[in-house]
Amino acid sequence: MYSTCLFCHAPLGVNESIEHFPVGRRLAFDSGKGRLWVVCRTCERWNLSPLEERWEAIEECERRFEGTRMRASTDNIGLARLPEGLELVRIGPALRPEFAAWRYGDQFGRRRRRTLIQAGLGFGALGAVVAGGIAAGAGIGGFGWMIMQSGRYLVEGNPRAVVGYVPGFDGQPLAIRRLHLKHTRWQTDPSTGEHRLAIGFKRGTITLTGEEARRQAGILIVHANRRGGNRTEVQRAVDRIQEAGSAEVLVASMATQREPPPVWRKESAVRNVEAFGMHPERRLAFEMALHEEQERRALQGELIALEHAWRDAEEIAKISDNLLVPESDEEWLRKQREKP
Numbered sequence: 001m002y003s004t005c006l007f008c009h010a011p012l013g014v015n016e017s018i019e020h021f022p023v024g025r026r027l028a029f030d031s032g033k034g035r036l037w038v039v040c041r042t043c044e045r046w047n048l049s050p051l052e053e054r055w056e057a058i059e060e061c062e063r064r065f066e067g068t069r070m071r072a073s074t075d076n077i078g079l080a081r082l083p084e085g086l087e088l089v090r091i092g093p094a095l096r097p098e099f100a101a102w103r104y105g106d107q108f109g110r111r112r113r114r115t116l117i118q119a120g121l122g123f124g125a126l127g128a129v130v131a132g133g134i135a136a137g138a139g140i141g142g143f144g145w146m147i148m149q150s151g152r153y154l155v156e157g158n159p160r161a162v163v164g165y166v167p168g169f170d171g172q173p174l175a176i177r178r179l180h181l182k183h184t185r186w187q188t189d190p191s192t193g194e195h196r197l198a199i200g201f202k203r204g205t206i207t208l209t210g211e212e213a214r215r216q217a218g219i220l221i222v223h224a225n226r227r228g229g230n231r232t233e234v235q236r237a238v239d240r241i242q243e244a245g246s247a248e249v250l251v252a253s254m255a256t257q258r259e260p261p262p263v264w265r266k267e268s269a270v271r272n273v274e275a276f277g278m279h280p281e282r283r284l285a286f287e288m289a290l291h292e293e294q295e296r297r298a299l300q301g302e303l304i305a306l307e308h309a310w311r312d313a314e315e316i317a318k319i320s321d322n323l324l325v326p327e328s329d330e331e332w333l334r335k336q337r338e339k340p
């Protein structure tokens, strides 16, 4: 097998994912027609592979594609990114996208453990301060308020901590603090159906739309879910997405038409208000779905260009393969086509 691009002579790179075809960083395959290309990442042109090296490799590509969590498809072309970095372009009718639950378990579990450890260390230090104060003869009364307040910060995080920025009322960046997460709502515009992110500040509400709303929601939701989740909570959140059918549907169904509660209210008035106005379990599901959707949109964006490239490459492959296909390969192709 060649190792450089036939068009621009740049190296095609190697992969360790496809045992029978260790060349290339992006492979395109069509098991229906029995084609396999290496897509050059320098000039993006498709290098048709030699016939005799294709068959096992195509089957391997198909298996890896089906087993991959992160993939996007149009009706007749799909793109998947394997964990090792190899990208697979699959030609053929789309497979049903599945939502892979297991990828989230670890991430949320780690986050949860980290918060618990931080809170534990904090409580330890707080205990030492209290003990020191009592030893020094200070009354416990004076400490009372401080202890309660600090204890709450340790569990919920400091409400004044900055968690993001947004273009403010005067065009200057405006700091979003943790306390604002209670005043943040994922909304639907009742007239257009478009999604928005509304964040309530003392001076009024700032509403983001389109890509900016999704991007900012993706950042803030991680802070809102700082406690992560245990295995059961993560599983329940995953179930919610599966019941919804897709990440996109869940993201849409989590939107509200309500406005965020105003910030000028006394803090005690919003004490029981949840960040994003969502219960923790729903919020976990929302974070998963939002990130899943974003990744898929990124892949989706590439698919249109890929579809054009494939149509050109297929024209050439049809001609060159038909000059070369031996009878045994015709047989293989026929079997492939008969597969259910």
Ligand SMILES: [Zn+2]
Pocket (backbone or CB within 6 Å): 005, 006, 007, 008, 009, 010, 040, 041, 042, 043, 044, 045
């Ligand atoms: Zn090239």
